[in-house]
Amino acid sequence: MVDTKLxxxxxxxxxxxxxVGAEIHDAKANTTLPIERVWPDRQFTAKLVNPANRRKIxxxxxxxxxxxxxxxxxxxxxxxxxxxxxxxxxxRRAHSIAAQGGIxxxxxxxxxxxxxxxxxxxxxxxxDYRARETNVYRLAEVSANIIDxxxxxxxxxxxxxxxxxxxxxxxxxxxxxxFYARGQTGQQLLIGAYQALERQVAEGTVQMFTRHxxxxxxxxxxxxxxxxxxxxVTGEVEAYTADAVVLATGGYGNVFFLSTNAxxxxxxxxxxxxxxxxxxxxxxxxxxxxxxxxxxxxNQSKLTLMSESLRNDGRIWVPKKAEDCDxxxxxxxxxxxxxxxxxxxxxxxxxxxxxxxxxxxxxMCDEGxxxxxxxxxxxxNGNERQVRRGVYLDFSDAISRLGKHGxxxxxxxxxxxxxxxxxxxxxxxxxxxxxxVHYTMGGVWVDYDLETTIPGLFCAGEANFSDHGANxxxxxxxxxxxxxxxxxxxxxINDYLATHHEGQLPADDPAVVDAVAQTNARIKKLxxxxxxxxVDSFHKELGHIMWEYCxxxxxxxxLRKAIRLxxxxxxxxxxxxxxxxxxxxxxxxxxxxxxxxxxxxxxxLMCIDALHRRESCGGHFRVEHQTEEGEALRHDDEFAYVxxxxxxxxxxxxxxxxxxxxxxxxxxxxxSYK
Amino acid sequence: MKLTLRVWRQARGAQQGKLVDYKIDNxxxxxxxxxxxxxxxxxxTVAGEEPVAFDxxxxxGICGQCGVVINGTAHGRGNSPxxxxxxxxxxxxxxxxxxxxxxxxxxxxxxxxxxxxxxxxAFDRIIQAGGFISxxxxxxxxxxxxxxxxxxxxxxxxxxxxxxxxxxxxxxxNASAMLFTGAKITHLANLPQGQPERYLRIKNMVAQHDxxxxxxxxxxxxCSAVCPKGIPLESISQLNRDLISSLFRKDGFGx
Numbered sequence: 001m002v003d004t005k006l007x008x009x010x011x012x013x014x015x016x017x018x019x020v021g022a023e024i025h026d027a028k029a030n031t032t033l034p035i036e037r038v039w040p041d042r043q044f045t046a047k048l049v050n051p052a053n054r055r056k057i058x059x060x061x062x063x064x065x066x067x068x069x070x071x072x073x074x075x076x077x078x079x080x081x082x083x084x085x086x087x088x089x090x091x092r093r094a095h096s097i098a099a100q101g102g103i104x105x106x107x108x109x110x111x112x113x114x115x116x117x118x119x120x121x122x123x124x125x126x127x128d129y130r131a132r133e134t135n136v137y138r139l140a141e142v143s144a145n146i147i148d149x150x151x152x153x154x155x156x157x158x159x160x161x162x163x164x165x166x167x168x169x170x171x172x173x174x175x176x177x178x179f180y181a182r183g184q185t186g187q188q189l190l191i192g193a194y195q196a197l198e199r200q201v202a203e204g205t206v207q208m209f210t211r212h213x214x215x216x217x218x219x220x221x222x223x224x225x226x227x228x229x230x231x232x233v234t235g236e237v238e239a240y241t242a243d244a245v246v247l248a249t250g251g252y253g254n255v256f257f258l259s260t261n262a263x264x265x266x267x268x269x270x271x272x273x274x275x276x277x278x279x280x281x282x283x284x285x286x287x288x289x290x291x292x293x294x295x296x297x298x299n300q301s302k303l304t305l306m307s308e309s310l311r312n313d314g315r316i317w318v319p320k321k322a323e324d325c326d327x328x329x330x331x332x333x334x335x336x337x338x339x340x341x342x343x344x345x346x347x348x349x350x351x352x353x354x355x356x357x358x359x360x361x362x363x364m365c366d367e368g369x370x371x372x373x374x375x376x377x378x379x380x381n382g383n384e385r386q387v388r389r390g391v392y393l394d395f396s397d398a399i400s401r402l403g404k405h406g407x408x409x410x411x412x413x414x415x416x417x418x419x420x421x422x423x424x425x426x427x428x429x430x431x432x433x434x435x436x437v438h439y440t441m442g443g444v445w446v447d448y449d450l451e452t453t454i455p456g457l458f459c460a461g462e463a464n465f466s467d468h469g470a471n472x473x474x475x476x477x478x479x480x481x482x483x484x485x486x487x488x489x490x491x492x493i494n495d496y497l498a499t500h501h502e503g504q505l506p507a508d509d510p511a512v513v514d515a516v517a518q519t520n521a522r523i524k525k526l527x528x529x530x531x532x533x534x535v536d537s538f539h540k541e542l543g544h545i546m547w548e549y550c551x552x553x554x555x556x557x558x559l560r561k562a563i564r565l566x567x568x569x570x571x572x573x574x575x576x577x578x579x580x581x582x583x584x585x586x587x588x589x590x591x592x593x594x595x596x597x598x599x600x601x602x603x604x605l606m607c608i609d610a611l612h613r614r615e616s617c618g619g620h621f622r623v624e625h626q627t628e629e630g631e632a633l634r635h636d637d638e639f640a641y642v643x644x645x646x647x648x649x650x651x652x653x654x655x656x657x658x659x660x661x662x663x664x665x666x667x668x669x670x671x672s673y674k
Numbered sequence: 675m676k677l678t679l680r681v682w683r684q685a686r687g688a689q690q691g692k693l694v695d696y697k698i699d700n701x702x703x704x705x706x707x708x709x710x711x712x713x714x715x716x717x718x719t720v721a722g723e724e725p726v727a728f729d730x731x732x733x734x735g736i737c738g739q740c741g742v743v744i745n746g747t748a749h750g751r752g753n754s755p756x757x758x759x760x761x762x763x764x765x766x767x768x769x770x771x772x773x774x775x776x777x778x779x780x781x782x783x784x785x786x787x788x789x790x791x792x793x794x795x796a797f798d799r800i801i802q803a804g805g806f807i808s809x810x811x812x813x814x815x816x817x818x819x820x821x822x823x824x825x826x827x828x829x830x831x832x833x834x835x836x837x838x839x840x841x842x843x844x845x846x847x848n849a850s851a852m853l854f855t856g857a858k859i860t861h862l863a864n865l866p867q868g869q870p871e872r873y874l875r876i877k878n879m880v881a882q883h884d885x886x887x888x889x890x891x892x893x894x895x896x897c898s899a900v901c902p903k904g905i906p907l908e909s910i911s912q913l914n915r916d917l918i919s920s921l922f923r924k925d926g927f928g929x
Contacts (some may be wrong), residue, residue, distance in 0.1 A: 074811040089729065092838055093737040133730050145814070152814035154807045154865050156831035163821025181831060187736055188834060195806035202802040210795065233686070233787055262731040296704045299713055302733045417735065420762050423704075486811045536712070536720045580724050586686050586788040588727055589719065608871070 004643070006658055010612070017292035017563065017608045021655040024279065024644050028492075029134040029448035035665040036116075039138045042448065043491050047498035054079035055205075058242040059493070060227055062214045062269050064091030066186075066391050066478060067461025068248030069193035070485025076200030078490055080497075083240055084197070084206050085229060087213045087264055087591075092194040095250055095262040099186025100414065101308035102170060102178035103478040105143040110167055114175040116140045121666055123476060126172040126353050127441070127469020128618035128634065129668050130282070132642070132661060134448055136464045142487040145477050147179055149486055151194040153342075157181050170474040172353035172673070178475040183307050183414045189478055194487070209240075213591065214269045216519045217245065217276045217457065218477040220511035223500065224273075224457035228519045232591060235584040237307045237519050239512045241505040243497055244456045246489065247273060248481075251440035251462040253286070255599045256551070257543025259437035260292060260305040266595035267602050270444045270463050278452040278656060279644035281445035281465030283602065284610035287472055287619050288552050288559060289438030290357035293421055294372055294390045303436040304421055306393070307414055308474040311350045313398035313407065314431070316341050316357070318369040318391050326370050329392055330429050340364060344629075348673040355471040355619045355632070356673060358435035361391045362552050363630065366433075372432045380558055396431035435552065439477060441468040441619065442609075445659075450484060456500060458493060458587065460484035465642065470618025472662065523583050526593045531576035535593045538573050542566065542596070542603055550607050555623045558612040563604055570600040605645060605654060612656065615639045636668055675701045675770035679714060681726055682777040686788040693775065703766035708733060708740060708751060710765055711776075713807045728790040735762040735902060738837030741844070743777040748841035748900040759839060759902040779840050781849035783887045796838050796886040797854060803882035804875035805858040807867050820866045830864035833857040836902040842897035842905075848889030853897040855883050857905045863916060873920035880917055903923035 010022050029038050030045075049057065051348055057080050061072040064086040072084040086094060108114040119140035124131055147165070151157065157179050158166040170178045176202040181188040200206040213233040218226035218241060226241030252267035253259035274280045291306045317337045319325050324332050340360055342349045350357075364370060365387055372390030379385065399407050408415070415426050423431075444452050444459040446466055451458050461481040468476065505512055549555075549562035573596070581587040616625045616632035617639070625633045676699045684691025685800045697868065698717070701710050708730050715725035730740035740760045744750030750763045776790065784792040821829075834857075842853040859876055862868030867873075891910050 071810070077810045088731055088737070088739055090738075090793060090838065092798075093731055093739045095732060095737070097737050098734055107817070115679045145812075147817045148814040149809070149811060151817040151820075152807065152809040152867055154830070154834075154867050156827055156834050156861070156865065159824045159827045161824050163823055163827075164818050181834075184736065185833060188831075188839075191834060193735075196802060196811075198798060198802045199806040199808060201798075208798070209799075260734075261739065263733060264731050297702055299702065299705055299709050301706070301709050301712055304734050416756070417762070420735075420756065420764070422759065423764075423766060444848075450790050489813065492759055532720070534716050536716060578719060579721075580719055586727055586791070589725060 006638070010656070013611060018612065018653050019655050021646065021657050024657040024659045026132065026134070026447040026659070029133060031662070031664070035133065035137045038134050039141055046492060046495035047496050049494045051079050055081055055502070057081065057243050057362050057497050058083065058504055059246060060085070060240060060242040061248060062227060062247045063094065063248035063461070063463070064197065065094035065096035065248060065250060065461060066190060066193055066195070066481030067485040068246070069094065069190065069197045071246055071248060071460055071489045072206050073193060073196035073200050074486050074490045075493070076203065076205035079205065082200070082206040083209065083242060085209045085212045085214060085227070087211065087232065089210055091197055091208060091210065092191060094190060097187045097190045097480070098262065099185045099478050100305065101309040102168065102180035102185045102475040103145045103146065103189065104170065104177050104475045105179055105479065106140055106177060107144050107147060109165065110176045112175045115176050118175065119143060119177065122173045123467070123473055124469065124666050125671055126473035127471055128632065128671055129469065129636070129640070129663065130617050131467055133663060133665055136490065137665065139467050139480055139483050142483045145487060146482045150189055150192050150482050153187045153196060155181065155192040165518065168309060169312055169351060171311060171351045171357070172348070172473045180309065183309065183411060186478060189482065193482070194582060204497070208367045214249070215272065215594065216515045217273045218505070218511055218515045219276050219454060220505065220509065223455045225505055225511065227256060228515045230519070233586050235587060237516055237523070239507065239516050241512060243501045243503065244458065244493060246460060246493070247444065247463050248460040248485065249463045251443070252599070252602055253437045253440055255542065255548045255603050256437040257540050258295065258300060258303050259290060260303050263302065265404070266598070268595050268598045270459070271459060271598040271602055273444060273454065275647050277454045278457060279445040279646050280442070280605065281642050281644050282442040282609065283606045283645065284550065284613060284620050285441035285470050285618065286437060287354060288358045288435045289437040289442060290354055290361055290435050291393060291433045292436035292438070293418065294432055294434040305436070305438060306418060306431065306433060308354065310393060310411060312408070312412060313402070314350070314393040314395050315339055315397060316350055316391055316393055318364045318371060322368045325369060325388055329371070329394070338369070345673045352673045353471055353473060359552060359621060361435055365392055377579065380561070389434050390432040391434065392430035393433045395426060397429070399427065439472055441465065441470060441472055445642070449495060450489055451492070451496065456496060458489060460489055470620055517593030522594070523590065526579045526597070527583060528592060529574060529577050529579065533576045533577050533578060535577060535579065535589055535596055538569065538577060539592070539596050539599070541569055542599060545569070546603055546606070550610055553621055554610050554624050556611065559607045562607045565598060566604045566607065573600065588664055608654065609643055609645065613639055613643065634670070640668065675703070675765070675768070677701055677768065678773040680773060680775040683726070683789055684786050691786065701765050701898070703764065705765045706733065706761055707744070707763040708761050708766065726790060727788045730761055733761040735759040736837060737824065738839040741779060741839045741841055743779065743844060745775050746801045748844040749902055750777070751900040757902050757904055759837070763916055775850070779844035781843045783849065783851070784840060784843060794838070796888070797838050797840065799886060800851065800879055800882045801858065802854055804871065804878035807862060808871060822866055826864045830861045833861040833905060833909055837903060839902065841900045843888065845900040846889065846897040847894060847896070848892060851883055851886070851888040852891040852900065852910045852913060853905055855879055856909035859916055860909040860912040863912060872916065873923050874925040876913065876916045876920050877925070880913070
C-alpha cells in the first residue's frame, strides 16, 4: 500500500467551498491477488440467486443506451423482472447511437503485440493514471467477449474480403485494436443491444417505459428501492419500486449547453441520487474532443463530432505565419504549414490522446494561428479580442495515397455529414475543426461491483466515474458501456440481490409518498416563478461560464469567479425564469427547466472539484501546473486519488472523500507521447 | 432571412389540429431547421405563448427521433439537395421570404401526441415480433468462428443503417412500413448469424406490421426517396421473396 499522507482538511483558501471527510475504499475487489485473478475471484465470491427465484426479484434500469440496454436485456435473459425506462420515444434512440469511430477489444487479430495487459496499460496511461486499476483490468479482460457477443447478434462490423473482421488504429495507442462499422459503430452496437432488449420485452421479462423521465430516487432504510418518474406525455408523476435500481443515464456534458451530446442528455438521475447519498466522483474530469465542427453562431443548439478515426488518415495543421490564416488553404505552400502534432509528438503524431490534441489546437488558435472566420471573444478580464477558432484536418495526402474512392469507403458518411453542415466539400478543401465538450469521465462513484454509496443503487456506463481516469481514450466508451451492461452488472448485482429481495414497496409507503411529494413540489415551484426569461437563455449563460472557466484551461482565480457567477445565475433563475404551460401536459419547457436546475448544482461542484485539484491531469488542465513544454503536470504525492463528493444540502458545503489510487500492476509515471 | 411558418398546432388529446401562421426574422442560413424552430419557440415564450412541441435528440441525423413534414415532403426532402433528416436540413436550403409549412407525420398507426410529435411505438413492436437474433449474453462463439462474405455483410450494413424515424411511413400514400420492416429483414437475412430464424422472423414481423394497421406496398417508391439513409426499394423485394419462401417452409428451417 502507498501511504498517501493526505491532509485531512481543505486548505484555508478553500475552506469556504468544501470540507474533508473520511477516506473511501472499494471493498469488493480483492487487491491482494495478482490483477488477472481479481475478476475471476469476484465472480466466484459473489453470492448467487437461484434461477427459479430471479423472477420474484424486480430490478429497475434507467437508461437504454449501451450500458442500460445491455444490462436490461441481460438481466431479463437471466430471469429477473426488469423495468426499463428512457426519456426518448424508443430505447433505440439513446445517445450511444451517435458514437462514430469504433470499439476497442484486445483480440490481437492483427498480430501486433496486443494483449489484455496492453489494453489495460494503454487505458490507465491514457487516463493519466487517475483510474482504478482493478476496474480497468476487468474492462480489458471482457473486451474480447463484447466483440463475440455483438457479432452473434448480427452487428455488421467492417470485414475484409476473407470474411473476417477488420480493425483500425485510434488515438493514444500504437496497435490496431479498434473494431468498427463505418463511421456508425455506436449505432450498430446500440441496435444490437436494442434488438436483444426488444426480444426480452416480447418474452415478458422486461417491461419498457418510454418517454418517462426519472426525477427522484426512492430510498428506504438507507437502500435504493425505486424511482419517481414523470410521464412526459401526460405529465403524470408516478412511483416505481424494486429490489435494486441501476442508473445507466449517460454523461453530463450538456452542463456546457453546447456539446456533442444529444439535446436531452442530462444529469438529473445521477444528481438526484447524489442528493440522496450517492457520492459523485471526479466531476471536473471532462473530455473536450479535438475534432468537432467549429461553432457557427449564437443560435446553435449542439456541436457535431467528426470521428477521431479521421486522424488515422487526416493530417492536422495550421499556417506557420499568422498572415496566412485567411488564405485559401490549398494556396498555402507545404513549407508554410505547421503540422504541429507531428512536430511536437513524433512518435504518436496525429494520434495523440484527445486531451493533448485539444489543448494544442487551443494553443495554436491562442497564438493567433487559427483558421476560419474571425470571432470576437471576451476574455476573463473583460477584454475583447478577435480570434479564429479552427485548425485544418487535411485529407489531401490520403486522397493521393488511397484515391478519392479509398477515402470515401473509409469515411464517406463523415465527409457527407461535414458537407451537409458546413456546405464545404472536404474532398476539395481541408476540414476545419475545433475542440468541443464530448464526454464526462466523472460520474457517480461506484465500487468494483458498480454499486454506489447507496446500497442497492448501481451505476453503469458513462454515468459512473470508474474506468477512464482523467481522460478517456477513443473507442473506449462503447467498450465500457457494453462491458458494464453485458458482463459486469449481471455478475455483480446478484451478490446484493441474494440477500436483499424484500419485493416492491406498497404505494402508501412513507418513502414512496415523500419522494412523489418532493417531485410534485419541485415541478410546482418551477411553474410558479412566472418570470420573463426563457429556460434556454439561462442554460446558455451557464454554458458560457462553464466553457470559459471550467473548460480547456482552468485557473484558481477563474474557478472562484465561476462559482460566484453560477450561484448568482441560479438565484436569478428562481426569480426570473418563465416556464410556460402546465404540469399535466406534454411540456418540453418544464422538462428542460428541471434538468437545468440540476446542472446549476453540478456545475458548481465541477468548479469546486477543479479548484481543489491543484494539478493538471488528462482533461483537467490547471494553468498553474504545467511542464516547461506546456504539458499536464500531475502531482502524484498529493492527488493520486479519486475525489468522491458527498452532498450535504443546498447552500451547505460538500464533503470530499478521497479514494487513494494504488498502482501495483503498472508503474506510475509521467505520460509521454513524444 | 425573413420567413412565414405555417405550423401544425394540435393540443394533447385533441382529435384535430390546425395550421397557424408565424412570422420569423433574422434566420441565418447556417442554422439547422430545428434551430430555426428553437428560435421560434424562444420568441413564442417571450411573447407569453406556448412553444411548439417537436421531437429531436441527437441532432446529427442518427438517432431518428426528429421528423416532420416540410412543404409536403418528409424531412423536407423536397427542399434538400441530398437525403436528410429534419435536424440535418439547413436553412440555406430556403430563401428569404419563403412560406414553409410544417406538419407532423400523418399516418393512422402514428397517432399525434401534440403539435408535431407522434407516437411511433408500433415500430418497436415490429422489432419485438422478430427483428433480432436470439443469442443470450455470454453464449457467443469467437467472432471469427463464422466468416461472413464481405459484400453480403456490406449489404446487411446498408440496411442496418435504418434509423427508425418513420419518414417512409409518412411519405407512403398507403402508410406502409414495408421499407422499415424490409430493412431489418434484409439486414439479418444477409448474415450467417441471421439464418436460423430467417423464415420465422419474416412471418412474425409482417404479421405484426399488418396488425399495427400499416398498409401494403404498391411500389410507389416515395419511402425510399425520402429515406435519410437511402434504404433501397429492393429491400422490400427481399422482404417479399423471403415471405413467399417462408410459406413453403416449416418455422425454424433457415438457410
